[in-house]
Amino acid sequence: MIRGITFEVPNKRGYILRDILAPIDVSAFNWLVKDEEAYYVVDGELGEQLFSHQILHLEGQLLQKKIEEQTSFVIFADLKAFPKGAVPEELETYKDFNESDCEVVLLIVDGTFATVYCKDNLLSETLFYHAKRKGYLDVAYITDENDERTGLTVW
Known part of the structure; x- marks a missing residue:
């Protein structure tokens, strides 16, 4: 069974979160943003943090605005999408994800390694x-057989 996808993104400034999440209607979800390290880029330099708290609950429209309003540099990202009306909760393992209301998990580590878990196989294929x-590198499906990740966090 397909759990999601993994790939490498360019380790550079840009609209990485917007670009990765483009096939998803970001505004249709409530998002849990946790343990991230991402910055706006201002005049070619790192500016203020893209997200200002260690754990943050964001409505999808606000997240959409944040990832589209200006370029950023993402080092670590942990974003989890929950349906509107659901309360975003922390998830530590794939089992937690599978048993929760969460629909999508996006993890970025070291500015390069991206993993997206998705309950909808059609959306996983679209994301792939x-x-x-x-042009992302090493794009591959994550399956029950090849998933080596032990937790759904970036740290």
């Missing part, structure tokens, strides 16, 4: 082909 079209 989107990542290929964007």
